[in-house]
Amino acid sequence: MQLNSIEAIIEDIRLGKPVIIMDDEKRENEGDLIVAAEKITPQIVNFMVKEGRGLLCLTLSGEHCDHLGLPPMVVEDKNKSCFGTPFTISIEAASGVTSGISAQDRARTIRVAVDSRSKSTDIVQPGHIFPLRAKSGGVLTRAGHTEAGCDLTRLAGLKPAAAIIEIMNDDGTMSRRPELETFAKKHGLKIGTIADLVSYRIANERTVERQSCQAMDTMFGQFDMTVYNNTVSGDKHLAITKGSFTLETSVLVRLHIVDVFRDLLYAKCKEREQDWSLYQAMKAIAEEGVGVIILLDQEEKPNVCTEVERFFQTQRYQNSDDSSCAYHSIGIGSQILKDLGVGKMRLLNYPAHFSALSGFNLEIVDYIYPK
Incomplete structure (x- = not known):
């Protein structure tokens, strides 16, 4: 089945129709029903819950979450879910609902939550709707369904908020592409991918810009x-490059987040034997003669003394380069790699799932472990 264009999907979002969006086959490999939150009705909620069968959630921008006073369910540095799913505390409309679980009640809660006139007092916690806080920059920063929901509605000229739900099979297993295509045909729905949404946005906008470049002896x-x-967050990121390459060159690449123990203290840790330090990555690229390191900024800057004191208390190293952190940053790193002219990568990393790379025309041809 041929996938629908992002333009066609955006038009259906604008009209208030549900669409199916699939993420990367190497990430969750799932499809979500997505519909504009301001277009939600009890009938649509009933369809999503009955046919989708997953958890009905509401994607919101960070600004709107703050406006409603919605704290995270788990603070970001404690979020250990596979992909750092950014749940806030669940919500309910403060009035006009009964138990809160009916299609009528959930539709009202969603409409109240996205109404620009609503205040924090118009909703209560907990409830039967689960808001998700989208990352600034959308799928170009974090290529997940949360960001896709906000991006699609924004691109449709609507409030950046969407009701989303995972699609499951009759037997309770997750629907993959063949089942999702059958589902789309059965219900007459448009179907597309986050990777295509990434490509669409890259063709029309970007969230990183090159500022300065200079050679440095090391x-x-x-x-x-x-x-x-980063034009959205103001964060600064550093590309450390050596040699020349083309889109067909298999380039050594490291997407790196500074880690106190690994990069500054050179601590030995059995659990980190597969991790590359900045020292190791620069040495490997120098020996190769060609390569790229993207040194990614962090929202919360590591403090040496704080990290060491935490180690004293727990006897465990905090790994700032975990899958959640890396996943949040992959969109930014991919934009930078694309700007540098990278096409094929030999990734200095243990095998991991990096979502929507196809949307950036990036291909991982090999994973390389540190020696």
């Missing part, structure tokens, strides 16, 4: 240092 020889600015 203990591993000369590298080019290029500073990039």
Whole structure:
């Protein structure tokens, strides 16, 4: 079955029709029903719950979550779910509902939550609707269904908020692409991918821009240092490159988040034997003669003393380069790699799932472990 264009999907979102959006086959490999929150009706809620069978959630921008006073269910540095799913505390409309679980009640809660006139007092916690806080920059920052919901509604000229629900099979297993295509045909729904949404947005906008570039002599020889600015968050990211390459060159690439123990203290940890330190990555690229390291900024900057004191208390290293953190940053790193002209990558990383890379025209041809 041929997938629908993002333009066609955006038009159905604008009309208030549900659409199916699939994420990367190497991530959740799932499909969600997505509908504009401001277009929600009890009938649509009933359809989503009855036919989708997953958890009905509401994607919201960070600004709107703050406006409604919605705290995270778990603070970000404690969020250990596979993909750092950004749940806030569940909600209910403060009035006009009964038990809160009926299609009528859930539709009202969603409509109240996204009404620009609503205040924090218009909703109560907990409830039967589960808001999700989208990352600034949308799928170009984090290529998940949460961000896709907000991006699609924004691109449709609506409030950046969507009701979403996972699609499951009759036997309770998750629907994959063949089942999702059958589902789309049965219900006459448009179907597309987050990767295509990433491609669409890249063709029309971007959230990083190159600011400055200069050569620097290091203990591993000369590298080019290029500073990039995240136009959404204001964060700065550094591309450390050596040599020249084309889109067909299989380039050594490391997407790196600074870790106190690994990069500053050179701590030995059996659990981290597969992790690359910045030192190891620069040394490997210097020996190869060609390569790229993307040094990603963090929302919460690591503090050496704080991290060491935490280790004293727990006897465990905090790994800032975990899958959740890396997943949040993959969109930014991919934009930078695309700007640098990278196409094929030999990734300095243990095998991991990096979502929607196809949307950036990036291909991982190999994973390389540290020696």
